[in-house]
Amino acid sequence: MAGRSTRLEDIAKLAGVSISTASRALNDSPSVNARTKQLIWKLAREHDYPFRRYMPAGPIGANGTIAIIIPRPQGREGQIDDPFFLELFAGVSDAARARGCDVLVSHFTPTNFDDLSRAMNTSRADGAVFLGQSTLHHSLNRLMERDDRFVVWGAKLPDQQYCSVGSDNLVGGRRATMHLIRLGRERIVFLGDSEAPEVTQRLRGYLEALDQAGLPQDRALMVPAHFTVESSEATVDALISRGLDFDGIVAASDLIALGAIRALQRAGRDVPGDVSVVGYDDVPFARYSRPALTTVSQDTARAGRLLVSKLLDSSGVGDMRSERMPTDLIVRESCGG
Secondary structure (H helix, E strand, C coil): CCCCCCCHHHHHHHHCCCHHHHHHHHCCCCCCCHHHHHHHHHHHHHCCCCCHHHCCCCCCCCCEEEEEECCCHHHCCCCCCCHHHHHHHHHHHHHHHHCCEEEEECCCCCCCHHHHHHHHHCCCCCEEEEECCCCCHHHHHHHHCCCCCEEEECCCCCCCCCCEEEECHHHHHHHHHHHHHHCCCCCEEEECCCCCHHHHHHHHHHHHHHHHHCCCCCHHHEECCCCCHHHHHHHHHHHHHCCCCCCEEEECCHHHHHHHHHHHHHCCCCCCCCCEEEEEECCHHHHCCCCCCEEEECCHHHHHHHHHHHHHHCCCCCCCCCEEECCEEECCHHHCC
16 A cells, blocks of 8 residues: 555455445444444554544444533633633533543634534534533524534523523522622622623622612622633722722622632722622632632532433424523622621
């Protein structure tokens, strides 16, 4: 075979099988036994046969493969190292492993309908889990009209056609805010990027709690902050610098809460003596921060099981039903009660 490219018939001859058997093996056909497949893959690799276009999405022997795709949040880069996404990824991975499936993480960060279509059309996985909706809600509705092999972690929206799994963000936001109100806090800041559907619902819960307690809705206390410690820290620095009066913070994530606490402490504000802080997600570091963070927990293990089961067990378009999971308020030191 020196001096020319390796052909499929060359691989078949080396393996001592027919060309059709070699082809089926490269496509991971169940009609070819595992030992023969492994031999043919080995020969293809050793002889530089351009086999990667035939490769299955995961190793031979898996029951299936699930792709995890993280959309770009509100036009920014999607961060796979976000602690909550890592927890959610672990939940999906554990559930997939229990079903005998492999998981692959896509490098692709879709930002529009064409990106979504390309991600689905070119994926060799059996289905996809999108971690977050970003600004893609209407595009995901369009995608559902032509491809049902996906499920989304995110909010349930009124005109939604696709299946999503997520927490009850409205109740979570309301419970976090009511907790601070019961502690006597009256000037409560909401920190979060309200362009994100889940954060929008947490903000609605915050507003409902204020109304229920007879407290005014002050737009100056509803402050945008991205899901990073640095963004939140800079935002709270600015609030303090301009003299905004506040005695509580409801943060849309634990990262945002941690950044807020850092800014408050650097400014000489005691947490929780001067300002009580509540986060959202209950990621592992929340219990180890100083002070330990009061937060709203989301059950990522259950979320993973639901996402995987809905993806693998659906029988066709429209068969998957969206589902909301309850949240719990985990009271620790950052609220003072």
